[in-house]
Amino acid sequence: MTRHDPILQAVADTPVTPDQSARDPAHPPFILIAIAALATAVGVIALLGRTIAGGARFAFDTNLMLAMREGRNPAIPDGPVWFKQAMVDITALGGGTVLTLAVVLTVGLLVASRHLLTAALVVAGTITGSVAVGLAKLVVGRERPALVDHLVEVGSASFPSGHAANSAIVYLTIALLGIQVMARRSARMFLIGVTLALVAAIGVSRIYLGVHWPSDVLAGWSFGALWALAWWAGAGWLRLHLADRATRAPTAR
Template identity: 50%
Template structure:
């Protein structure tokens, strides 16, 4: 008699997630390099300035488009990607993971946030792009412009936390909602930086690409380094 081996779809194999992650990382890193190259050569000036001007009142570049409450909302939203909020959030999460003895998850969060912050600071110094001068800044800034630290760190932090929280739910719809919240927060924080006139659009695009790819790379390293049989850390290291 012949026996048929049960066929497993490719997307259910453990190697499939790793392959997809490598492809996504490669694509985002290529996009970052392309944006950085075009920016350094001055090819993005017209696009950047056109977007900044489109978000300001004609004849009054100190006033953004939209009602008064939209500007206030953008100021509040942009704070979610700032050092204070991200540091407090990271400390609280690390404390919780330490108490619950989830060492792999704690290492993943620490690497994603601290490593992303160091990388962002180094790149800002290296590129040394001045902040936009075409429009008024609606919040205070002090560092260089490229890449956007808010966009990069919010991607690294909220995407990592979204993936970790999503693993605590068995229902796909809830997991998708949790991870989706992380994605939305990352996007609106980046948009707020352009709306407030403190970043060029290409700063934010580059920050998104690098932050998301950094979060994925941290996840891959966490999978490779976790001890065999550590089920708690294994679940924490899987993306949503």
């Protein structure tokens, strides 16, 4: 590191906040969890993507999509008019603009609170996850469902659901890394609960609006959750490593 790296120097010089999300921070095999979660995330997308690219179809995809249509009419969504608008509003929370704003605002808050390591991890985890989802869409190239009418405009490939995957990646990564620096257990539990509910609602909205097969959403949820778990575990290992190095460093320079 040189004197021309002020951001990296600031991160290195900032005291490492202990991991508040583990009862015994030294107990979980963080690095093994991170590797296993990343491997499983890639494996889920690779296996399902290969199956779908080979022409496989799932009966539950058709049944669930038609169950969300009035009288199984593919043109009319089930429920009152306000519910359709609510689903449109909820699905926007998983769009690129809102997710980018969520990351920017979170990083700004973390930097202002001097949680520079957490801020850097949030940026790295969300960007790499989004790139991975985009690559999966290009490789598999599944077409959007033609079974029911689309209630919102879509353009990219269907598998995996970008809204489900990216919302899980962004919101869960923010939540899991955030709870590492939150001291109160009740606050940590509230953040995780709200985040899970939000990610679930976004995924369901994609099926209700007719723009994704349920299997697209399930794959997106699985990949995003495992990706976020991997970054939580990796961050826990890094905190232990940096804290241990700080305790071994000489007090005088």
